Amino acid sequence: MSSKTAVDMRWHFKDRVKDGVLRHPADAKAWKSFNQIHESFGMEPRNVRLGLATYGFNPFGNMNLHYSIWLVLIYPYNLPPGMRMKEPYVFMTLLIPGPKGPCHDIDVYMRPLIDELQILWEIGVETYDIYAKQNFQMRAALLWTINDYPAYAYMSDVMHIEKNVFENVIGTMMSIDGKTKDSLNARLDLQEMGIRHRYHPEEGDNDGYSGNLSQCMNALERNIFGKKTHDCHELCAKVLREDDLNLLDNQIVITLCKLEKIFPPAFFDIMIHLTCHLAWEAKVAGPVQFRWMYHVERYLHKLKTYVRNKAHPEGSIAKGVLGDECLIFYSRYLHRVETKFNKRDRNDDGGQPSYDTSPLSIFSTPGRAFGKGVCHLSKNIRTF
Known part of the structure; x- marks a missing residue:
């Protein structure tokens, strides 16, 4: 362990503010429950909690050229929030070459990593703590x-099945051509099994007087367009009972209210369910910014800049990452040389320190005037 980061690996246990506010995954239920279940692991604060990210990308930045490189990243979660998702603490463990992605064979490439993770979990490795x-x-x-x-879908058989179910449900609900499962054969299967009688096919005159209502709706703008008279009749028939079709004109408002019960609530229910799920996930696993793809995508942008030889993009990326890791390690011990670890903040332009008492550090950053100062006299008060 580096002498510059060894003490930070204990931050979640020693320096974390424990006031009930959710700032770090260690404040969440999953972390605490894990320590209770595995007491021997939780008693040692230097044991490492990891997050694993997998992503495929085009190294050339040209979407017209199909080339897919996959990489596997490891994030240590023991570090303070300001360090955890930064590039110096991202470890690229696998770089799966292209031009085709590994698809469902990704478990073959990940087998060595899985074996190492099992050793680290069951046995561990002897490590020298230079701080202690x-x-x-x-x-x-x-x-x-x-x-x-x-x-x-590639990382799990379960997620692949869930992805197929999701696509089939959405395709059926939105009546997407070629993806909907609501077909005559499906209705006949229901009739043969003797279930869901209201969905059994019924023989009738094929006069084609009503269009496909799903093609007359814009869910984003919440607008219905291109309706014919019989389309409106069919839409009302779906909402109202047959004996309610002879409504008076003063009941139009009630009819519109019933129409609103068809479309928007379906989307509202999904959004409410999604919001509740995200809130539950944050309560269990911690702040969402430590599990999202934004940091991974920013790191991919840096990897693309390493591709100097387009004939060997994987070699260019591996060489660039190795050189970057060496520079990061050396810069930690170069105290008299300006590096990205000891240089001034980009908002620090060398001015006089501010006496602002705000608890936010961004408002106490030293600053200086842009250009030459001008003296203004106003009521015996000089301002610059």
Whole structure:
């Protein structure tokens, strides 16, 4: 362990403010419950909690050229919030070459990493803590993975099935051509099984007087357009009972209210369910910014700048990452040389310190005037 970061690996246990506010994954239920279940692991604050991110990207930045490189990143969660998701503390463990993505064979590439994670969890490795000047058996636990939905489909058989179910449900609800499962054969299957009688096909005159209502709706603008007279009749028939079709004109408002019960609430229910799920997830796992893809995508942008030889993009990326890691390690011990770790903040322009008592550090940053100062006299008060 580096002498410059060894003390930070205890931050979650020693320096974290424990006032009930959710600032760090260690404040969440999952972290605390994990320590209670695995007491031997939780008693050693230097044991590492990890997050694993998987993502595929085009190294050339040209969407017209199909080339997919996949990488696996490791994030240590013991560090303070200001350090955890930064580039110096991101470890690229796997770089799966292209031009085609690994798809469902990604588990073959990840097998060595899984074996190492199992060793770190079950046995651990002997590590020298340069801060405490002693050896200890360091173990590691993988808390969660960070992926987008296509990567989830490759990382799990369960997620692949869930992805197919999701696409089938959405395709059926929105009546997407080629993806909807609401077909005549599906209705005949229901009739043969003797279930859901209201969905059984019925023989009738095929006069085609009503169009496809799903093609007459814009969900984003909440607008219905291109309706014919019989389309409106069919839409009302879906909302009202047959004996309510002879409503008086003063009941139009009630009819519109019933129409609103068809479309918007379906989307509102989804949004409410999603919001409740995100709130529950934050309460269990901690602040969401430590599990989202934004940091991964920013890191991918940096990796693309390493591709100097387009004939060997994987080699260019590996060489760039290795050189960057060496420079990061050397810069920690160069005290008299300006590096990105000891240079002044980008908002610090060398002015006089501010006497602002605000608790936010951004308002106490030293600053200086832009250009030459001008003296103004107003009521015996000089201002610049």
